[in-house]
Amino acid sequence: MRVALLQYPIVWADPQANIGLLDERLRAIAGQVDLAVVPEMFTTGFCTDRPGLAEPWGGPTCQALQHMADTYNLAIAGSLMASENGKLYNRGFLFAPGVPPQYCDKHHLYASGGEAEFFTPGNERKIFEFRGVKIRLAVCYDLRFPVWLRQDKHNLYDLLICVACWPSIRIQYWDALLAARAAENHCYGIGVNMVGTDGLQLDYNGHSAAYDTWLKDLAGFEDYEEATRIVDLSIEKLRHFREVLPQWKEADEYQLENKGVDA
Secondary structure (H helix, E strand, C coil): CEEEEEECCCCCCCHHHHHHHHHHHHHHHCCCCCEEECCCCCCCCCCCCCHHHCEECCCHHHHHHHHHHHHHCCEEEEEEEEEECCEEEEEEEEECCCCCCEEEECCCCCHHHCHHHHECCCCCCCCEEECCEEEEEEEHHHHHCHHHHCCCCCCCCCEEEEEECCCHHHHHHHHHHHHHHHHHCCCEEEEEECEEECCCCCEEECCCEEECCCCCECCCCCCCCCEEEEEECCHHHHHHHHHHCCHHHHCCCCCCCHHHCCC
16 A cells, blocks of 8 residues: 655645645655545644634535545545534544545543533544555544554554644654554554644644554655655565564453553
């Protein structure tokens, strides 16, 4: 599978501008990749105190994403502000050509950033599948909680994707945690963060990355670099690695009970 990591600034609180920018970036890589990954809340930035920017699930942004996926024959992963049944969600999504969208809502809401005041946490741990690759999607703060993302003895997923608006002041944790999640779950790990400054004057220096099973970063972004990087993932190599170092067989059994979730 070929995956594009799109690291770029988000126009604060302007969905139409951000959808237009994404369309330009996807048009430039059409025919070259299977999957494109964009930052968290890609249409607005981390506008946790502006619930009026949320759109109904299935609304204009969803329609635009589906159109882009169909037109450019690729899947798109990211997150957006969604409203459904009177509740707001930071909704991770996967739009793929010719099929209904898949989604999972951010489970760990960042209370220090005001997210828990308006948003509802998701309680489902979902696995997406696209072109033979099993994908687990996390949203930003979820990366800090290993049990939420932990594989079991069946290797349920091959690729962990985390989309984020992770500020530079705490980027050392992003660097460490993304690599750790990939290592402990015997999977590829891809994280896509924004760059630039948001409407709250928080600074973002990116550090998007794509880790293989040997924890080599295949993407190689520079600080604050606005760019698209394309990486190749080999599921065959991943499966071979799991056979050579079958640590997953020794994994502890557990049951997740946090926030009413039954794993």
